[in-house]
Amino acid sequence: MVAMHAAEPPRSARGGRPRDPSRDDVIRAAILRLLAEVGYGALTMDAVAAEAGVGKATIYRRWRTKQDLVVDTISDLNRAIAVPADTGFLEGDLRAMMHLVAEVTGGPAGAAIRSLLPAMQYQPALVEAFQSGPLAVWRSAYAAMWRRAEERGEVRSGLAGSVVAEATSALIVQRWLLTGEPVDRQYVDHVLDVVVMPLIRNARPAEA
CATH class of the missing domain: 1.10.357.10 (Tetracycline Repressor, domain 2)
Known part of the structure; x- marks a missing residue:
């Protein structure tokens, strides 16, 4: 099978060191698991950080709000299909x-x-x-x-x-x-x- 879309280069964070795309993938996978378990309403940034095994600062450097986090994850699924x-x-x-x-x-x-x-x-x-x-x-x-x-x-x-x-x-x-x-x-x-x-x-x- 062939990939539908090529991966885009990592988006720059709001200052600090460049984002690690491999960590982005780990976080997105954690988001999908949590959404399936608890739904959007009960999803929290703290829970995502714990599930992904990263610090909360890592999450907030990438996404400002829960909606940003989920929207980015769902939009990015086209890369993985x-x-x-x-x-x-x-x-x-x-x-x-x-x-x-x-x-x-x-x-x-x-x-x-x-x-x-x-x-x-x-x-x-x-x-x-x-x-x-x-x-x-x-x-x-x-x-x-x-x-x-x-x-x-x-x-x-x-x-x-x-x-x-x-x-x-x-x-x-x-x-x-x-x-x-x-x-x-x-x-x-x-x-x-x-x-x-x-x-x-x-x-x-x-x-x-």
């Missing part, structure tokens, strides 16, 4: 993409994002962080996948953004957000075989 390479045919691409969505939503990042849903109702910055981070990666990867399928003549034009396209991830997202049931590879493959591929077969270009 790797998208599958082109398999050469749509079913292979779909299987890889659906496995990716299941992996992300079923992991620490997915648990953290789910815990943020109540806060997103009154924190627009959190919504923007999700849209510009992991959601942007998924949308870009899916758009590229549908474009390749159209170029190969596997599907009719304009399928991206359609109900058929939405159906490829809808059941995974439903389990992630609503039911809490596990989303493993076996479930993803079953959804692909029973639901998605029959829809795709109906979306093939009309024969001349």
Whole structure:
């Protein structure tokens, strides 16, 4: 798999020695774990410092507020998400993409994002962080996948953004957000075989 975005150079702190990007990653991982455990409302800067094993000054040199800390962490997830390479045919691409969505939503990042849903109702910055981070990666990867399928003549034009396209991830997202049931590879493959591929077969270009 290939990285979707290259890492950006470390952002400078407000004075003092340069930030250590490896420590940033440790702190962000701690934030995701805590969000999954306690949610946004109960998250504190002190708890993040303790979970990451760093001093509070290290946290405050990087982020002034809890919202800054969480927004930066969620926005930065696009750096960590790797998208599958082109398999050469749509079913292979779909299987890889659906496995990716299941992996992300079923992991620490997915648990953290789910815990943020109540806060997103009154924190627009959190919504923007999700849209510009992991959601942007998924949308870009899916758009590229549908474009390749159209170029190969596997599907009719304009399928991206359609109900058929939405159906490829809808059941995974439903389990992630609503039911809490596990989303493993076996479930993803079953959804692909029973639901998605029959829809795709109906979306093939009309024969001349």
